[in-house]
Amino acid sequence: MDRSNTKQQILAAALDLFSTQGYEATALSQIADAVGIRKASLYSHFAGKQEILDCLLEQLRARYDSRSLFTRARWDDPAFAARQADITPDAVVGDILAQIRYILHDPQISKARKMLLIEQFRNERMARLQTEMNYENVLRYFEGLMEFLIRRGSLRIGDPEIMAAQLCLPITVWLGLCDREPDREEEVLALMDRHVRRFFQINGREA
Amino acid sequence: MDRSNTKQQILAAALDLFSTQGYEATALSQIADAVGIRKASLYSHFAGKQEILDCLLEQLRARYDSRSLFTRARWDDPAFAARQADITPDAVVGDILAQIRYILHDPQISKARKMLLIEQFRNERMARLQTEMNYENVLRYFEGLMEFLIRRGSLRIGDPEIMAAQLCLPITVWLGLCDREPDREEEVLALMDRHVRRFFQINGREA
C-alpha cells in the first residue's frame, strides 16, 4: 500500500535532480538510487521518464493554484479588498519581506523555480508555467495592491502596472541570484529590505 | 587552411545548440550536422566535448571584456566622467532603450545569455559569468551613473546602489521574458519605456 508513498518519493527525487541537472541530463538510475530502488521498478509507477515529468508538472501546478497567495487574491472582489482595509505601507513592507523569505527557502518552491528556469527553452509547458508563476501572477497581485493603496491615499497617484513591476522585478532577480549563489543571501536580503523601504518612501504621499 | 574557420563554425553551432538544449542534452552529432561534417572530424579541432565548451566560454569572456559598455566604463576616472558631461536624463533614457534593443537582438549576446541561464546550476564557471555579465557589471555601471547624475543635480539625493537596482533589474527580468516568449517583445519594450521614463520622473529633482 506504499505505492503512493513510493510514487511521491520518486517525484520528490526527480524534482531534486531536475532542478539542478535538468531533465535530459538526469538518468532514471539517479532517481532510482535516490529513492533506494532499482531503475526497472520505476516502471511500476510511471510509464516512462516523460510521464514522471508530466506528473511532476501537474502536481506543481495543482499545489500552486490551490496555495499561492498570488492566485487566490482577488482585488476586484470587494469582500477581499475589504479584508485588507487595515493594511498600511509599513505592514506591507513586513509582509513582503516575510513572503520573500518563505519562497526563498521552501524546498518545493525553490526547486520548482530552478527547474522551470533551466528547462524554459526546451519545454513550452515549463516556459508557460515559469511566466505565469514567477511573473504574471505576481505582477497582477501587486498591481491590485498598488491600486488599492493609491485609492486609500497611501501612495501617490501613478501607473499601477509599472509601480508593481518596479517593486517586484528587482526582487525576482535577487531571488535568482540567491538560487545561483546561496552564500550571498544575507547581502541580498539587506538589498531587498532597502529596496522595498525606498520604494514605499519615494512613492509615498508625503515624499 | 580553413582550420580556424571550421573551428569558429563549430563554436557557433555549439553556442546555438547549448543555448536552447543545454550542454548535456546536446550531442556531438548535432553540432557536426549543423557544421556539415562527421562527428569524428570534431576531434581534429577539439580534444572533446568539454573542450568545445571551455573554448566557447573563453571566447565569450574575451569578447565581453573587450566590447561591453559595462566593463569599459570607469566613473571613478575623471577623464571618463568628463566626457559624459553633457548627459541629460532625457539623453540617458534614449541611450538605455537603444542599448536594450541591441543586447536583446544581438545573436551572440542573446544566445550567451540563454546558455548561461540554463547552465548556471550545473557549472560554477557559467554561474560566475552569469552573475558578472548580467548583474554585477551592469549594476556597477548604473550605480556610477546614478552618482554622477546626483552630483550634477539631475537626480534627487538617494541611495545610488538601490537606485541602480530599481532601474536595471526590472529590465533584466523583461529581457528574460523576451528570450522565453519572443512574441511579447513589443509589449515588453513598451513596458520598458514606461518604466525608464517613470524612474527618471520620480527620481528627478523637481518630482
Add this chain to the structure above:
DNA sequence: GTCTATAGACGGATAGAC
C-alpha cells in the same frame, strides 16, 4: 512491487585510410 537480466538505441571517443 521489486528484483535481475537484457534488448536496442545512442552517447563520446579512437584508429586508420585517404
Add this chain to the structure above:
DNA sequence: GTCTATCCGTCTATAGAC
C-alpha cells in the same frame, strides 16, 4: 582535415522470476 568503421559505456525500456 575529413572520412568510415568501431569500441565501449550509458541510456530508456521491457521480460519474466519472485
